[in-house]
Amino acid sequence: xxxxxxxxxGVVFTFDDLSTEDMEAxxxxxxxxxxxxxxxxxxxxxxGSMVGVKEYLKEYSDKTIIIxxxxxxxxxxxxxxxxxxxxIYSHHLTRDKILExxxxxxxxxxxxxxxxxxxxxPNTVFYNAMSFIDEKVDIFHSPGHTxxxxxxxxxxxxxxxxxxxxxxxxxxxxSDLEGVAEYVETLELYYMLEFDKLIPGHGPxxxxxxxxQNLDYLKHFPELxxxxxxxxxxxxxxxxxxxxxxTLAEELSKKEQYEDAIKxxxxxxxxxxxxxxxxxxxxxxxxxxxxxxxxxxx
Ligand SMILES: [Zn+2]
Numbered sequence: 381x382x383x384x385x386x387x388x389x390g391v392v393f394t395f396d397d398l399s400t401e402d403m404e405a406x407x408x409x410x411x412x413x414x415x416x417x418x419x420x421x422x423x424x425x426x427x428g429s430m431v432g433v434k435e436y437l438k439e440y441s442d443k444t445i446i447i448x449x450x451x452x453x454x455x456x457x458x459x460x461x462x463x464x465x466x467x468i469y470s471h472h473l474t475r476d477k478i479l480e481x482x483x484x485x486x487x488x489x490x491x492x493x494x495x496x497x498x499x500x501x502p503n504t505v506f507y508n509a510m511s512f513i514d515e516k517v518d519i520f521h522s523p524g525h526t527x528x529x530x531x532x533x534x535x536x537x538x539x540x541x542x543x544x545x546x547x548x549x550x551x552x553x554x555s556d557l558e559g560v561a562e563y564v565e566t567l568e569l570y571y572m573l574e575f576d577k578l579i580p581g582h583g584p585x586x587x588x589x590x591x592x593q594n595l596d597y598l599k600h601f602p603e604l605x606x607x608x609x610x611x612x613x614x615x616x617x618x619x620x621x622x623x624x625x626x627t628l629a630e631e632l633s634k635k636e637q638y639e640d641a642i643k644x645x646x647x648x649x650x651x652x653x654x655x656x657x658x659x660x661x662x663x664x665x666x667x668x669x670x671x672x673x674x675x676x677x678x
Contacts, residue, residue, distance in 0.1 A: 381432045384585065386577050387537030389413045392585060393433050395424055397492065398455060407455060409433060410541040410579045412534050413440060414515040421448045421532050421541045422581065423459025428494030430462040446512075448519055449502055450543025450581060451529045452477035454485040458493060460500035469510065470502035471521050473528035478502070522570070524563035526554060533573060540575040548583035548590060549617045550597040553624040556631040560601055567595040597621075602628055602644060608655055618657050622648050626666065633669075638677045645670045 382394040391411040398405040410421040411433065418440055423430060437445070449457045449470040457478060460468055470478075482499035509520035516536040522529055525544040532541040545551070545566060553560060570578075570591055578586045596605050602625060608618060629644035648666050652658035658666075 381429075383432075383436065386410075386579070386585060387534065387539045389537055390534060390539045390577075390579075391436065392579055393436075395429060397425055397429070397494070398582075405582055406584070407582050408579055408585075409459075410532070410539075411437070412515075412517060412532075412539075414443065414512075414517065416443055417512065417515055418443045418445050419448060419512075419515075419517055419532065419534075420445060420463075421579075422450055422456040422543065423447060423462065424494070425455060425492050426458045426494035426497045427462035430459040431495075434462070447502075448530075448532050449474055449478075450531065450541070451526045452481065453526070453544065454482075454489055455492070456543065456581065457482075457500070457502075458486070458497050460502075461498040462495070467504050468500065468502040469504045469506065469519060471528045471530045472505040472507060474530065475502045475505050477526075477528055522566045523559075524566040525551060527559070529566075531570070533575070538574060538576045539579060540570065540573060540577070541579045542570065542581070544581040546570075546578060546580045546586065546591055546594050548580065548586065549593060549613065550620050551594050552620060553598075553601065553627050556628065556635070557602075560598055564595065564598050567591060567598065571595065602647075608651070610655060615657065618651070618655060622652055622657055625651075629669070633673055633676075638673050642670055642673055645673075 384392045386392055389412055393409040395407045398407055407424055409424055412419040418437060445463055445466050447460060447463055447466055447468040452474045478501040486497060486499060509518060511518050518533045518535065520531055522531040522545060529543050529545055531543060578591055580586060604621065625644045625648050629641045633641035645666050649663055652663055
């Protein structure tokens with residue numbers, strides 16, 4: 381775990397438990413040391429992950445801890461149970477989704493659990509936003525990465541924690557184009573906020589530059605803003621783009637918009653082949669999906 385102090389009163393705890401040989405996936409827990417409260421944004425993989433955080437916070441034992449969950453994904457709330465008798469805030473959809481899927485994802489991803497986990501959903505929810513006025517901290521609904529995604533803004537030191545809404549180099553899309561339009565609105569709202577540092581749920585501490593890169597990408601999706609330039613943006617950028625096109629095709633196919641679904645799967649095959657972005661097995665798999673859809677159409 382790496383500890384980085386940010387701004388006047390922020391601390392980022394960065395964990396590498398989810399990184400693999402092929403992919404780095406550092407995960408951040410963001411903490412604001414307020415006047416009377418300590419805000420902990422996301423709690424990662426369990427009480428085991430929270431040991432170092434609690435140790436760091438020992439010297440502030442006169443302050444009350446407040447937890448904030450940015451969204452319902454398992455890698456952001458498993459450590460909630462390390463804080464009994466604590467106010468845990470989230471958007472109401474986050475609580476609903478954790479109640480719905482928490483146990484199931486604990487079973488699916490149990491090899492990642494750190495310490496004994498009791499799924500602990502947030503016990504205080506908001507609908508649009510909440511302001512801790514004395515502490516100059518706002519939490520607000522910011523749908524994008526997921527429908528329930530929320531953010532935390534430290535107005536005192538101008539640091540914005542965005543959960544998984546901003547990613548390096550570009551975001552993973554998990555919705556259809558309606559969801560993408562909502563995602564763009566959220567990032568445009570971020571852009572209007574006066575912040576100096578942006579803390580993503582995963583990846584290095586960033587600023588408006590990364591936000592703009594994410595926003596430009598989403599605004600043009602499913603098209604690319606510029607012709608492919610592997611040297612400039614690197615393969616991972618385009619890997620994620622192909623992944624996003626596949627997700628879009630899958631969503632469209634669910635809605636029986638078969639022709640468009642085929643169109644985007646075909647783009648995956650074409651771009652994948654032309655720029656050697658995916659291997660033969662993956663191409664075969666995508667082609668199989670196109671065949672399945674054609675069958676469903678006939
Ligand atoms: Zn995540």
